[in-house]
Amino acid sequence: MKAVCWHGTNDVRVDNVPDPTILNPRDAILKVTATTICGSDLHIYDGYIPSMVPGDIIGHEFIGEIVETGREVKKLKRGDRVVVSSMVSCGQCRYCQHQEWSLCDNSNPKGALQEPLFGFSTSGIYGYSHLFGGYAGAQAEYVRIPFADYGAVKIPDGLTDEQALPISDAFPTGFMGADLCDIKRGDIIAVWGCGPVGQFTIRSAYMLGAERVIAIDRVPERLKMAREQSGAETINYEEVDAGEALKEMTGGRGPDACIDAVGLEAHGMGFMGAYDEVKQAVKLSLDRPHVIRQMILACRKGGTLSIMGVYAGFLDKMPMGAAFNKGLTFKMGQMFGQKYMPMLLDRAVKGEIDPSFVFTHQMPLDQASQAYETFKHKKDNCIKVVLKP
């Protein structure tokens, strides 16, 4: 089959590889009908995720049709059209049973690699480095789905591929970002990043009762989508100081919660931005915490920081004193896909949202390397690309 393989920084290729097979009794094999590139894939593409090995198949946001099931798969059968969570989760451990699916104890076959770094191991993620299990990814014609009964959710009739696809990853991530803010009547929520995850975060914050949502980015077409399709007020952080603007726009109080939908490659402004970039370039410090720093200062006292943008390693120059003295709450994590997916499918079926609005481009899987370049550099106003195997 054809699969998108990582060969090094800024180097992904469509290779011919053997078809996946059932390796464990709870596995299923999925024929991928649509997949997409996530901002998290850009962190791999740009070389910031450790423990990638050349030849690794990448991709974790996808839908498809079940073509084979292992003997212990009970809920799914051949022919089912499903959307699959990017998190591989066992469904049986205490974390899974408490809906904390990305914290699964049992789905990471290389958990021992993570322990020295994280203290404990987390769930596996499709196509997301050996630290996260080394599972073959889904930017491919076929993919193996471990613990299929707990990862794949049937797509209800009436939803197109493009409508169901973001429910694999970007939409539940945005929803969780908003959910972690415990939104109350009158709350104003600020969202950093207007990529696909940011767009879904804005929409979800409104679904959960936010009074106003203010979104921050610098890419004009993304800010436009945030305004016109997601209904946010926007700040272009290249034109004004985002912190000051937020204060003025919130009656001098600051937002009640701040959500990071940017992650470790945050583009920084001014001296600290330059400092971060130099450090990252020479690998002194892995992640650029520009957004988190700004959120700590901008957030109202006693407010919540919800971090959905991915961080992989260490942060430098964190204004801990400000966070501490303002009594902020930090919440974060890889998303709990399986917790939200059935509810999000339901909202899509009811027409509360058409999740396909984030897609601006469609390309064949064969053109994956162009698709990565287009998405990374936001060429041709790209916001999200559907890849069709």
Added chain:
Amino acid sequence: METESDKTNQSQSQGDATVSDTERWASIVGGSAMVLMGLKQRSLRGILTAIAGGSLAYHGATTDKSLQEKVTDATGINKAIKVEKTVTINRSAEDLYNYWHNFENLPTFMKHVKSVQVLDLRRSHWVANAPMGQTIEWNADLINDQPNQLIAWASEEGAEVDNSGFVRFQPAPGDRGTEVKVVMEYNVPGGMLTATIAKLFGEEPEQQIGDELRRFKQLMETGEIATTEGQSRGQ
């Protein structure tokens, strides 16, 4: 990867527990503190034997030391490597104990163990894989068996790698399942070090027991052991 820590300490084997402190050892083995903290200067084998007492007692270990043991104890060249690892598993102590107690099940999650053959109520024969196609074999004695709580064993005299240990099953608080603790001691002659053991088994003892418990948990909670072995990839 750490090679030595508090948990893999190499301490002098200083003879065995006396009857007077048997109770204290029993409470350490059965308690919630880190067992190795209480065990720094003592031999696990001796303590397990003392606790077991009576009918299941390992033959003669408390008093009848072999000549070699006496010599190595006296000269202090007998190094023990001790490892402790604990994991919480979302199953009842009874289920976990029953699976473990059927020793022939153990190779399912103990990757380096090729086979275990139960010889009689007390004895079993173990074959482990060593690097370069070699195997190591030994007989083990069940020295303490408390249903749903504890299984303790020790290799019989003459084993290439003298080892003893226990696995303990304790209900975790608040319906969190069962805490499974493994404590093992390797006594190797002539000051053989962790690295040598690692060479014999292909892995550091601490890493190995950690991996085994992780796989045991996966198997008991989900019914299978997560893997990527055999999946496809690019060149």
